[in-house]
Every structure is written in structure tokens, then in C-alpha cells.
Amino acid sequence: MFESSRTGRIGLYLIGPDGTNERRLVHSTADDSHPDWSPDGSRIVFDSNRDGVWNLYTVRPDGTGLTRLTHPGAATGPTFARHPAWSPDGRWIAFDSDRDGNEEVYLMAADGREVRRLTNSPGRDGHPAWTPDGRIVFGSARNGTSDVWIMNADGSDPRPLATGPEPESAKPLKK
Numbered sequence: 128m129f130e131s132s133r134t135g136r137i138g139l140y141l142i143g144p145d146g147t148n149e150r151r152l153v154h155s156t157a158d159d160s161h162p163d164w165s166p167d168g169s170r171i172v173f174d175s176n177r178d179g180v181w182n183l184y185t186v187r188p189d190g191t192g193l194t195r196l197t198h199p200g201a202a203t204g205p206t207f208a209r210h211p212a213w214s215p216d217g218r219w220i221a222f223d224s225d226r227d228g229n230e231e232v233y234l235m236a237a238d239g240r241e242v243r244r245l246t247n248s249p250g251r252d253g254h255p256a257w258t259p260d261g262r263i264v265f266g267s268a269r270n271g272t273s274d275v276w277i278m279n280a281d282g283s284d285p286r287p288l289a290t291g292p293e294p295e296s297a298k299p300l301k302k
Contacts, residue, residue: 128171128229129200132158137175141188152190159184161210165217172196172211172220180207183222183239196220196239210254213237214261214280221245221263223253232265234280236284245282252276 130137137158142149153159156178164171170185170192183196198206211222217237224233227244230251235242246252250268257263258277267276270287278285 128162128164130162148188152188153186153193163212165213167217168217170237172213173220174209174211175225176231181209183208183211185237194239196235197222197224197242199226208233212255212257214257215259215263221255221257221265223255223265232278232282234263234282236252243282244289245278248283 128139128141130139132138136156137160138148139152139159139162152171154173155175155177157175157179159175161172162171162231168188172183172185174181175184176267178195181197182199184193185196186193186260189278199207204229207226207298208222208224211220213220219234220237221232221234223230230253231247231248232246232255233242233244245263246265246267248267248269250270252265252268252269255263255265262277263280264275264277265287274287275289276285277288
């Protein structure tokens, strides 16, 4: 899977490992980005601004079953929900949101329910990624620079992993 702006908007595409059978996953006049496969391969989560504000959606790999998971309500910022990442067991999706006025890391059940904030810092926290053992790595500007942090899946024990004078960022790695 990859994203491309070849049509003037960011779109999601699937392609075979040999470079054949390329096709657009969902068709939209908006931007669709940051896809992540569910561990069982049955769904793809991504963010999209198709409703005027960034929300999270899931879709089957054949492009059917598009479902919006987040709903902005009285969103306090322009992004609302972005950068989703499936947990290794497929039960949870971590994402970042400015729903409470500051970009923080949130967790929700894979069906969009049970949303809860995991971080609460004056700096921005975002771009979560899961470790194979179920912890969450994320970027944080809580110390004045963008560093890489890690925490338990319930938000406990947040601590820096990589810090320095230059901005750092977490990138999701798959096994």
C-alpha cells in the first residue's frame, strides 16, 4: 500500500508485491492518508479530510465497507484525528487528535468506541506507533524539542527514548 498525490489530492493505492494490479483503494475528492493494515489483514485504517475535518476511517482491502470511526462534534482544532496505528492484537487504534485543544495521543477500540486520551502535555504529542510487545512510541514536544517517547498502552510510564537538539520523530515499523 502507498499514498500518492498523482491526482492532485492524496490517495491510497494498493499494489501487488511484483508491481502489478495497482488500484486506488477509495475514491474521494479529499485527501486520504496514513494507512495502516489491521494485523489480520481484513481492514485498513486511514485519516481523511472528506468531511472538512480530519477523521479516521476503516475500509476493507477491496474498497468496500467504508466506515467513519471518529466524529468531530465540537472539534477545537483544524485536524481533529490523524495518524492512526493498529495495536498488534488488532483490538485498538492509537491516533493523535486536538479534540481537547492540544495535540495528544488517544486510544480507541477498533470499532471507534471507548476513546480515551493517553497523553496530557503542554507540548504536542502525536504520530503514535506500536511496538511488537504492545507499547506505544510517539513524538513529543513536551520538552521544547520534538523527541521520541514510549509509554504503556494505558498511557502510564511515559518516558523519552531519543532526545537531542534536533527534532526527532517516531516512525512505525512492522515486523
